[in-house]
Amino acid sequence: MTIAPQSYLPWRQPAGGRADRPCMRDDRIELTYAEFATRVEAVAEQFAEHGVGTGSVVAIMLPNRVELLVSLAAAWRLGAAATPVNPVFTATEATYQIEDADATLVVAATDALAGVRPVLLVDHLRASPHTSTAPHRTRDDDLALLIYTSGSTGRPKGVMLDHGNIAAMAGSMVEALHLDDSAHCLLVLPLFHVNAICVSYLATMIAGGQLSVLARFHPVEFLEAIARLRPTYFSAVPTIYAHLLALPDGVEADTSSVRYAICGAAPASVQVLRGIEERYGFPLLEGYGLTEGTCASTANPLAGPRKPGTVGTALPGQIVAIMGKDGALLPAGERGEVVVRGPNVMRGYLNRPEATAETLMDGWLHTGDVGILDEDGYLRLVDRIKDMIIRGGENIYPKEIENVLHGHPAVLEAAVVGAPDEVYGEVPVAVVALHPERQADVEELLGMCREHLTKVKVPTAIRIVGSIPKNPVGKIDKPTLRADIAGHARAHHGA
Structure with missing residues (x-):
């Protein structure tokens, strides 16, 4: 589906009687499409008074709330781009992103960053404009978003996404999910991430549906919100679904309004996918993508077969292939790097031409993920190239071991992750969090690994922890785990 920016820009909505329809709400405010457009015009007017114009960047450092979405659209109304900043960032982290993006203005809840750039407090945003001004004529190649990567290696990089990228992504989701004006999305993922912006916000706007914004995720509160608001779909990460499955059996939930839910950002176990459908009664569509691809590139189809253990087929408008080390595309069943092509692929990294050239080679987005396409075009992820463990010359993919461990009901x-080893170079070590109402010990888990894995793949140690660290977008933080395990290894060796 080809989508033009006017499909999600509130001041250029096509005719169709949307003006008085519910558009979005949070726990404080509810707006129709017309009221949202008025707020956007008012805030754009304020931004202009602070020097924001065509080509500027506005930093938005807010928790999930309607004003964040108003601010995004207000920046676009002026021909500016937006860079959403994680609201729990330290001053050091926030300052780095704001300065790297060269933001003209910061929208925030406090003036703590006033010494970095001018700050407009969210509580001071206008609800109606003082005058009427014509909006910028938005083009596909206008920069729309600077989304910063999580920075697991080195400093975070600004991913440049233009309006053509995000229109292609949102339009692809509308087509894949069969969205129309009856769609009601419950937005729970953080809005500093492109998943929430494109899959939940923009796709819903294109379809003419409504959006309910949650400030945070808490399992019981989330289920209560579903029962109260009656959404038709939502997008979340595996950690959220794991928390929902971990609720005591006595916790009841009315999820009858939910037609389906989407799972992305990190691989989900087959047990989680099946467990959600069995307990809550709606299908879980697992997908895959990168920020550099404006969020998603594959998904298990809503109308077609869903293959557990895969992340589905290429989304409309995209090509997903497997590439060998020599740059040749590989046939079905062959293992190699996942590469993506389509109008959703980023413009590049801000002010990082070398990193851009490494990632965008020969017209393909190189994901750094290892995968296999089957005869039907379904993608199975093997692992991240950088996460691969080389034990004495043997390549070990952590996901294979993780899949075995996820097979235990507890x-x-x-x-x-790989731990340093004097003999083998590195060896696999597992970190496991258990279901709060179930038990398992290390020997039991090791025995399961020995049963299903060759000897070199069996973890040399399994650590049972209360919770596994996550990065800001909900992915398991493997760099932190590696550093922690390496520290344990050094301490043990020193002892």
């Missing part, structure tokens, strides 16, 4: 989450 295992809620599992992560496997």
Whole structure:
């Protein structure tokens, strides 16, 4: 589906009687499409008074709330881009992003960053404009978003996404999910991430549906919101679904309004996918993508077969392939790097031409993920190239071990990383979080690994922890785990 920016820009909505329809709400405010457009015009007027114009960047450092979405659209109304900043960032982290993006203005809840750039407090945003001004004529190649990567290696990089990218992504989701004006999305993921912006916000706006914004995720409160607001779909990460499955059996939930839910950002176990459908009664569509691809590139189809253990087929408008080390595309069943092509692929990294050239080679987005396409075009992820463990020359993919551990009913989450070893170079070590109402011990889990894995793949140690660390977008933080395990290894060796 080809989508033009006017489909999600509130001041250029096509005719169709949307003006008085519910558009979005949070726990404080509810707006129709017309009221949202008025707020956007008012805030754009304020931004202009602070020097924001065509080509500027506005930093938005807010928790999930309607004003964040108003601010995004207000920046676009002026021909500016937006860079959403994680609201729990330290001053050091926030300052780095704001300065790297060269933001003209910061929208925030406090003036703590006033010494970095001018700050407009969210409580001071206008609800109606003082005058009427014509909006910028938005083009596909206008920069729309600067989304910063999580920075697991080195400093975070600004991913440049233009309006053509985000229109292609949102339009692809509308087509894949069969969205129309009856769609009601419950937005729970953080809005500093492109998943929430494109899959939940923009796709819903294109379809003419409504959006309910949650400030935070808490399992019981989330289920209560579903029962109260009656959404038709939502997008979340595996950790959220794991928490929902971990609720005591006595917790009841009315999820009858939910037609389906989407799972992305990190691989989900087959047990989680099946468990959600069995307990809550709606299908879970697992997908896959990168920020550099404006969020998603594959998904298990809503109308077609869903293959557990895969992340589905290429989304409309995209090509997903497997590439060998020599740059040749590989046939079905062959293992190699996942590469993506389509109008959703980023413009590049801000002020990082070398990193851009490494990632965008020969017209393909190189994901750094290892995968296999089957004969039907379904993608199975093997692992991240950088996460691969080389034990004495043997390549070990942590996901294979994690899949075995997830097969134990007591295992809620599992992560496997490489630990330094004097003999083998590195060896696999597993970190496991258990279901709060179930038990398992290390020997039991090791026995399961020995049963299903060759000897070199069996973890040399399994650590059972209360919770596994996550990065800001909900992915398991493997760099932190590696550093922690390496520290344990050094301490043990020193002893």
